[in-house]
Amino acid sequence: MQKSEEERSVEIAPAIKLTNISKNFGPVQANKNISLSVKVGTIHGIVGENGAGKSTLMSILYGFYKADSGEIFVGGNKTIIPDSQAAISAGIGMVFQHFKLVENFSVLENVILGAEDGPLLKQSLAKARVQLTNLSKEYELDVDPDAIIENMSVGLQQRVEILKALYREANILILDEPTGVLTPSEANHLFRILKGLRDQGKTIILITHKLREIMDATDTVSVMRSGEMTATLKTAKTSPEELAELMVGRKVLLNISKKESKIGDIALEVKNLRVTDEKGVLRVKGITFDVKEGEILGIAGVAGNGQSELLEALGGFRKSQGSVSVYGHSLNLENPSGQEIRDLSIAHVPEDRQRLGLIMEFSAWENIGFGYQHEQEYSSPWGLMNNKKMRQDADDKMGRFDVRPTDSKLKARNFSGGNQQKLVLAREIERNPDILLIGQPTRGVDIGAIEFIHNEIIKLRDEGKAIVLVSVELDEILSLTDRVSVMFDGNLIGNKITAETNAMELGLLMGGEIS
Amino acid sequence: MTKLPAWIDILLIPFINLIIALFLSALVVLYIGENPLDALSIMIKGAIGSSYGWGYTLYYATNFIFTGLAVSVAFHARMFNIGGEGQAMLGGLGVALVCLMVPWPHWIVALPVAVIGGALFGAAWAAIPAYLQAKRGSHIVITTIMFNFMASALLVYLLVNVLKVPGSMAPETARFAEGARLPTGHDMLGWVGIKFSKSPPVNISFFVALASCFAIWFLIWRTKLGYEIRAFGHSESAAKYAGISPVKIIMIAVLISGALSGLMGINSVMGESERLVLDSVQGAGFIGIAVALMGRSHPFGVFLAAILFGILYQGGAELAMWTKIPRELIVVIQALVILLTGALDNMIRMPIERLYFKMVRAGA
Numbered sequence: 001m002q003k004s005e006e007e008r009s010v011e012i013a014p015a016i017k018l019t020n021i022s023k024n025f026g027p028v029q030a031n032k033n034i035s036l037s038v039k040v041g042t043i044h045g046i047v048g049e050n051g052a053g054k055s056t057l058m059s060i061l062y063g064f065y066k067a068d069s070g071e072i073f074v075g076g077n078k079t080i081i082p083d084s085q086a087a088i089s090a091g092i093g094m095v096f097q098h099f100k101l102v103e104n105f106s107v108l109e110n111v112i113l114g115a116e117d118g119p120l121l122k123q124s125l126a127k128a129r130v131q132l133t134n135l136s137k138e139y140e141l142d143v144d145p146d147a148i149i150e151n152m153s154v155g156l157q158q159r160v161e162i163l164k165a166l167y168r169e170a171n172i173l174i175l176d177e178p179t180g181v182l183t184p185s186e187a188n189h190l191f192r193i194l195k196g197l198r199d200q201g202k203t204i205i206l207i208t209h210k211l212r213e214i215m216d217a218t219d220t221v222s223v224m225r226s227g228e229m230t231a232t233l234k235t236a237k238t239s240p241e242e243l244a245e246l247m248v249g250r251k252v253l254l255n256i257s258k259k260e261s262k263i264g265d266i267a268l269e270v271k272n273l274r275v276t277d278e279k280g281v282l283r284v285k286g287i288t289f290d291v292k293e294g295e296i297l298g299i300a301g302v303a304g305n306g307q308s309e310l311l312e313a314l315g316g317f318r319k320s321q322g323s324v325s326v327y328g329h330s331l332n333l334e335n336p337s338g339q340e341i342r343d344l345s346i347a348h349v350p351e352d353r354q355r356l357g358l359i360m361e362f363s364a365w366e367n368i369g370f371g372y373q374h375e376q377e378y379s380s381p382w383g384l385m386n387n388k389k390m391r392q393d394a395d396d397k398m399g400r401f402d403v404r405p406t407d408s409k410l411k412a413r414n415f416s417g418g419n420q421q422k423l424v425l426a427r428e429i430e431r432n433p434d435i436l437l438i439g440q441p442t443r444g445v446d447i448g449a450i451e452f453i454h455n456e457i458i459k460l461r462d463e464g465k466a467i468v469l470v471s472v473e474l475d476e477i478l479s480l481t482d483r484v485s486v487m488f489d490g491n492l493i494g495n496k497i498t499a500e501t502n503a504m505e506l507g508l509l510m511g512g513e514i515s
Numbered sequence: 516m517t518k519l520p521a522w523i524d525i526l527l528i529p530f531i532n533l534i535i536a537l538f539l540s541a542l543v544v545l546y547i548g549e550n551p552l553d554a555l556s557i558m559i560k561g562a563i564g565s566s567y568g569w570g571y572t573l574y575y576a577t578n579f580i581f582t583g584l585a586v587s588v589a590f591h592a593r594m595f596n597i598g599g600e601g602q603a604m605l606g607g608l609g610v611a612l613v614c615l616m617v618p619w620p621h622w623i624v625a626l627p628v629a630v631i632g633g634a635l636f637g638a639a640w641a642a643i644p645a646y647l648q649a650k651r652g653s654h655i656v657i658t659t660i661m662f663n664f665m666a667s668a669l670l671v672y673l674l675v676n677v678l679k680v681p682g683s684m685a686p687e688t689a690r691f692a693e694g695a696r697l698p699t700g701h702d703m704l705g706w707v708g709i710k711f712s713k714s715p716p717v718n719i720s721f722f723v724a725l726a727s728c729f730a731i732w733f734l735i736w737r738t739k740l741g742y743e744i745r746a747f748g749h750s751e752s753a754a755k756y757a758g759i760s761p762v763k764i765i766m767i768a769v770l771i772s773g774a775l776s777g778l779m780g781i782n783s784v785m786g787e788s789e790r791l792v793l794d795s796v797q798g799a800g801f802i803g804i805a806v807a808l809m810g811r812s813h814p815f816g817v818f819l820a821a822i823l824f825g826i827l828y829q830g831g832a833e834l835a836m837w838t839k840i841p842r843e844l845i846v847v848i849q850a851l852v853i854l855l856t857g858a859l860d861n862m863i864r865m866p867i868e869r870l871y872f873k874m875v876r877a878g879a
Contacts, residue, residue, distance in 0.1 A: 026868065026869070026872050027872045027875065027876065315756070316758065317755060317756050337758050337760075338755065338756050338757050338758030338759075339757075339758030340758070341758070342758060348756070350756060355750065355752050355753065356752055356753050356756040357753065357756065358753065359745075359746050359749045359750055359753050360749065360750070361749045362745070362746070362749065366742070370746065370753075370757055371756070371757035371758060373739050373742055373743065373757075374739070378739075379739040383738050383739045383740055384737060384738055384739070385737055385738060385739055385741075385742055387737070
């Protein structure tokens with residue numbers, strides 16, 4: 001039986017075949033001897049933690065990087081891909097996580113950009129219009145060819161990216177973390193489109209870190225861990241638990257258990273808060289909520305609906321209007337200061353740990369005191385730093401939070417994303433704050449570390465602290481929080497008890513549909 | 516391992532940069548029609564071959580330590596203070612006023628006050644660009660350049676109209692009284708019985724410069740202010756997250772920078788000319804940029820780079836005296852060093868990094 005299957009696969013050459021691909025960046029081996037074969041007409045998932053080498057591998061396939069060794073076969077033919085132009089002519093199309101669209105161009109103009117037939121656009125545009133209509137019909141990719149990109153939703157913009165690839169006659173479509181910016185229903189729609197494309201004979205490579213998407217959408221799945229391809233499995237014959245174990249290299253608990261919360265007094269009270277961004281756009285449009293001791297309030301929503309600005313305003317990073325009081329003490333919103341926040345025992349774990357939470361060029365021990373350098377344990381009244389104490393603290397806290405490597409002399413830059421996050425968490429949580437503001441606690445964090453981080457947050461809640469958690473991961477919101485509000489277009493909608501709601505209901509709210 | 520060892524980072528790479536700069540300069544020397552090796556030997560002998568040469572080399576180096584430290588401190592806060600020239604001119608004015616206005620009994624009393632005077636005037640000249648940057652976002656590169664021209668004009672005005680000795684033709688102040696003259700290298704080494712050439716202007720300010728190196732190292736790596744300055748310099752957004760005030764850090768860092776430039780006055784005005792003359796700074800403010808770049812903004816690196824530039828300066832003077840190579844060749848070398856260490860740093864760094872990691876991997 002098995003032999004005949006092998007024979008059959010020999011008949012039709014695989015869409016993509018990689019043999020022994022290796023790639024080093026300085027001392028880092030991003031890809032080690034990777035071999036992969038993707039069958040024609042399948043959806044092939046690639047999962048792996050951050051830094052496992054997925055993006056590097058796809059960048060090699062798309063001609064952004066040159067492999068140090070190894071060969072690429074496209075449709076059975078050995079192919080050398082020095083740049084993206086070569087990838088396109090080999091029939092490979094790529095949809096990036098961050099779209100590459102000209103915002104003030106129409107769909108049509110974006111589609112022909114770089115694929116014009118001559119110096120005059122009229123003919124190309126006419127030709128593209130016909131082809132676009134055909135493609136839209138064939139694959140149910142309904143898009144108005146004359147719509148301007150900046151007026152379109154993110155989901156539609158993504159379809160334009162797919163159309164761009166199809167217009168260039170891509171047979172193999174690579175999608176890099178395509179659902180990061182989509183609402184759950186948009187994501188479902190995307191998967192329907194992808195399945196349609198597959199049924200028409202296209203080959204799709206889906207890169208993601210979300211196991212649920214792999215289970216829902218793919219036929220085959222390959223798992224990468226620290227630069228190596230650890231397994232390739234039939235999706236139907238595996239489970240999220242098995243995949244997680246393959247990704248991390250040990251057993252992982254995907255669900256966390258938490259006790260009933262003991263609610264106390266109101267800790268943080270926000271009234272009619274408005275936040276304007278640098279461009280003068282009102283991003284938070286007068287929202288009101290409170291958080292009590294011993295509860296986790298989740299703020300869900302698709303990225304870009306004002307959650308980041310809300311968190312930064314509460315964290316003293318951004319000016320705002322309205323009123324915020326902490327145990328009855330009003331914050332100075334006109335001249336916010338991160339120091340005022342810390343003096344009130346509010347800890348802020350920012351969404352963007354690399355830009356805000358850490359000084360990447362500082363060593364881990366210097367980062368452990370960051371924001372708390374005025375505390376008497378770290379500096380004398382005359383302004384001398386107590387570096388010894390900071391180093392000791394760093395060693396202790398890094399040990400307790402299992403930050404790896406444990407060398408506190410390493411620069412923050414040299415830690416992985418998950419360990420950087422643990423550094424920030426160790427700094428903020430170990431000070432035992434009354435209120436914790438935390439944004440995207442597990443973004444870019446390895447599955448193994450997610451479990452740990454979630455437990456730390458729950459532990460703080462059980463000690464009676466008030467927690468505001470902003471996350472775009474619905475699963476995280478559902479499993480961690482006690483109450484949840486959805487942020488949509490600068491407003492908070494739908495204040496729900498987490499136990500009484502579900503992904504479906506929140507998903508609708510995230511799309512702005514108020515039931 | 517993802518990091519180069521320190522000796523490669525702060526010694527080997529600048530050294531290679533210097534060798535390349537010298538090699539390119541050698542081509543220019545060849546073009547002029549002189550033998551580059553002879554030229555190099557004249558330069559080195561002239562700079563460090565005698566106590567006379569050393570005296571000048573260290574005098575120049577003292578100036579460059581002050582201005583190099585000035586640029587470095589601002590660099591740590593990611594501020595590019597290129598107003599060292601003007602700040603040093605004003606610092607010289609401050610030193611001169613201190614020296615002229617009080618009949619000092621002895622230099623031991625005069626020096627500390629002159630230090631304060633020079634630092635205050637230098638800092639004051641940096642204060643307006645600092646304030647404009649901190650509060651209004653006016654780029655400090657632009658404003659400090661403008662302040663260089665203003666300082667130069669101000670000095671001309673003061674020396675011609677206010678401070679000039681009545682009846683004198685020269686636009687310079689009166690010579691300072693005996694009690695405000697600093698001991699030279701000859702004097703100081705004479706105390707311990709070592710013979711040292713009498714003519715070079717190196718003086719006790721050299722030790723003030725060394726003390727400044729240590730003080731700045733301590734400030735940057737051992738104090739809370741230094742911690743905040745470095746944090747702000749690496750990431751303004753993270754500094755803001757931590758509640759560090761950008762206005763405060765910009766002001767303080769640039770004021771310290773200006774003060775260091777101003778301190779140069781004790782060497783050039785009080786130590787060398789013993790009066791305030793028009794062109795007392797002689798471009799040292801700009802050389803400070805090269806020194807800071809080459810020393811990678813570390814006080815010890817600044818010290819080494821300043822000595823090197825002192826050698827180049829004194830050697831260049833000798834070169835102009837004994838060959839037909841113009842003194843400006845030094846400016847060429849200096850420009851090449853800035854080009855290589857500043858703009859083209861990665862050109863050298865990347866291949867060395869690759870080579871180093873390849874060797875590490877092969878070893879492992």
